[in-house]
Amino acid sequence: MYKEYQYQETLNLSMNNYYENKIPEELTNTLCNITSDKNFDWYYNKSTLGSNFISSVSNIEDSCQLVHVFFNKFRTINQDPFAEKALMLLPYIQKSLNIEIKSINRIKGNLLFNKTDWTKEKYHPPHYDEITDNFISVIYYVHDSDGDTILFDKSYPEELLNLKEITRFTPKSGAFSVFKSNQYHSSCNPILFDKRTIINYVLEI
Numbered sequence: 071m072y073k074e075y076q077y078q079e080t081l082n083l084s085m086n087n088y089y090e091n092k093i094p095e096e097l098t099n100t101l102c103n104i105t106s107d108k109n110f111d112w113y114y115n116k117s118t119l120g121s122n123f124i125s126s127v128s129n130i131e132d133s134c135q136l137v138h139v140f141f142n143k144f145r146t147i148n149q150d151p152f153a154e155k156a157l158m159l160l161p162y163i164q165k166s167l168n169i170e171i172k173s174i175n176r177i178k179g180n181l182l183f184n185k186t187d188w189t190k191e192k193y194h195p196p197h198y199d200e201i202t203d204n205f206i207s208v209i210y211y212v213h214d215s216d217g218d219t220i221l222f223d224k225s226y227p228e229e230l231l232n233l234k235e236i237t238r239f240t241p242k243s244g245a246f247s248v249f250k251s252n253q254y255h256s257s258c259n260p261i262l263f264d265k266r267t268i269i270n271y272v273l274e275i
Contacts, residue, residue, distance in 0.1 A: 086221055086237055090245045092166045093210075097158055098244040102212050104152055105138070105179060105267050112136035112181055118194045118257060131192050133259055138179035140269070153177070156269060159246075163208055163271070167248065175205060175251075175272035182217055182266040185259040193256040196233055198226040199272045200251035207251045208271040211241035217266035219247055222254040230254065241266055 104110055117132045140156040141149060156177045164171055199207045209219050218238040224230075233254060239247040249255065251272055260266040 087167075087248045088239050088245065089166050089248070090242060092246070093159060093162050093244045095244070097162075100155060101159075101210075101269070102243065104155055105181075105212055105269075110138070110152070112138055112179075118180075118182075119197055129191050129193060130195055130256075131188075132195055133182065133185060133188075136181040138181075140177040140179065141174055142176045142178075143174060159210060159269075159271070160273075163246070163248075163273075167206075169206075169275050171273050171275060173274040175200065175274060176270075177272075178270050179212075180257070180268050180270060182257065182259050184261065184264050188259045188261050190258075190261065193220050193258050196222055196230060196254040196256045198252050198254055199270070201226050203250050203252050205251035205272055205274050206248055207253075207255070208246050208248050208273065209239070210246040210269040210271065211243060212267040212269065213241070213243045215241040215260050215263040215266040217241060217258045217260035217263070219268075220256045220258065221249055222256075224254050225250065226252040226254070228254075241268065 113136060114134065115137050116134050118135050119132060138152075139150060140153045160171060199205065203225070218240050220238045221236055222233040223236050224233055257266075257268075
């Protein structure tokens with residue numbers, strides 16, 4: 071499915087990482103064109119978290135989003151026809167991080183729209199992608215936008231109380247951010263741009 075690399079070094083995620091200029095421009099353009107095409111199938115979700123979320127934190131607000139599942143390890147048939155294009159990023163992710171990817175949990179596209187009442191202080195409900203620390207989440211930014219990815223100072227199974235923002239990443243075409251999948255994180259709706267499109271990889275290392 072993708073070319074494997076063997077490396078001596080291991081990924082150091084003591085600090086969170088943001089990478090630019092690691093993906094060939096041709097592939098960046100291909101992924102942008104595919105996800106922007108009128109025939110690309112997006113599916114409506116009424117929330118980003120997929121479940122009800124109650125919080126006393128005034129800055130937290132959920133919104134609808136469109137999703138597209140490129141790959142899911144729990145699917146045995148009918149894999150997405152665009153999965154091959156999304157998988158083409160994996161060798162560049164491995165090379166950039168000096169890691170070997172053992173397996174793929176999922177690859178999913180998320181599309182958020184501009185909200186006129188959104189502010190920079192707001193963010194979606196914090197969540198994690200996997201419960202163990204042998205998975206990483208890679209957020210690939212399809213095009214330039216606002217709507218940051220926010221990382222917090224706690225990880226599952228710590229409680230979602232008194233979270234403190236530690237860093238945020240602004241979408242830039244062809245860039246990607248990386249963090250442990252059990253770390254709490256959030257997305258944001260764009261304010262200056264019409265849309266925010268990302269591809270989320272959850273990978274075992």
